[in-house]
Amino acid sequence: MTKRIADEIDAHGVVQVLRRGVKERGQRIQLAFFRPTHGLSPELVENYAKNRLLVYRQLHHSESSPHQSLDLMLAVNGIPVATAELKNPFTGQTVEHAKKQYRDPKQRNPADRIFARRALAHFAVDPDVVFMTTRLNGSKTVFLPFNQGSDGPGRKGGKGNPVNPHGHRTAYLWEQVWARDTWLDLLHRYVQEDVPKQGGRSILFPRYHQWDVVERLTLHAAVHGGGQNYLLQHSAGSGKSNSIAWLAHRLADLHSPATRRGSPPAPGSAPTSWCSTKSS
Structure with a gap:
């Protein structure tokens, strides 16, 4: 079954497999459940x-360089969905070192499956x-940039993020x-993945302001x-069209507060924690 899921991801992409599941011997196997637009169905809730959302630390991910490891990998029900490199100025490193690491094929080979x-x-x-x-x-x-803005x-305001007391x-x-809740909602409603038959793929992932x-x-x-x-101010090239499309999609199935117990928390509100953390 693991190979079947992997083959489906290779053929159709992670997003489709998470949203639609995998069909095996006439049975649909759902690999993720997304929050319903209302809380009226106890079974869906x-x-x-x-x-199960997991964070893997120091994941050895590479077929080409088995000794290499990622600082973090985020997974949903065992399926990888994101990676992260974390840098700390106290060790003499900044975000630019993380970018350089991702750009170096000897450290992060683009051909590796992950x-x-x-x-x-x-x-x-x-x-x-x-x-x-x-x-x-x-x-x-x-x-x-995936930042909030200086103010x-x-x-x-300008670039960067505000001081956090x-x-x-x-x-x-x-x-x-x-x-x-937010991460699952992003995978459900925002992220778009196109996997053409001739190979390659394109992914649309919202920036923070969107x-x-x-x-x-x-x-x-x-x-x-x-x-x-509503009057919104966007700078040139900030993704206005995509923001409008995502908003229209969200409003199309919006419910009142009395029935929409399945909606995500407001930006800045107290989040639900990840289930667990693993190292590999």
Whole structure:
């Protein structure tokens, strides 16, 4: 069965397998359960609670260089979905060293299965800033900022992240984005993966400001209902079209607070923790 799942991921991508499951001998095997749009079905809510999200530390991931290991790998029910390299200025390293590590084929070979066919996003992280890419391409790998902005999300400001009086500036990454409910919702509603028959794949993963604005407007609409006017300011090249598409998709099945117990928490609210942590 493991080989069957791996073959389906290679053929159709991680996103489709997580969302639609795998069919084997006439039976549909569901590999992940996503939060229902309302809480009126106890069975759906119960199944959602059974998902197992794991964080693997120092994962030896490479077929080409078995001695190499990733700082973190995130998995949903055993299926890899993201990787991360963590750097600390106290050891003389910053996020730029994490980017360099991902760009070096001797350390992170793009042909290794976890990069070519498994993980959907790769995060370069230090205590101050976060960058993300969906495709490793050696020295040509492009990283996009995954930050809140110097004055916080939704506020005018510059690049980077605001001072966090309770911890690192980048704590929002694991406290919000990687939080159990938010992460599953991202995989369910946001991430898009195209796996053409001729090989290769393209992945669309929201940047922080895109996810934040869609969630803020969705939560406001859920409380105040339709007919509201919203004015959003986006800079050129920031992904306005995708933000609009994600918002339309979210609003299409929005329920009132009385029935939408399955909705994700508001940005900045207390998250649900990951289930467990493993090292490999």
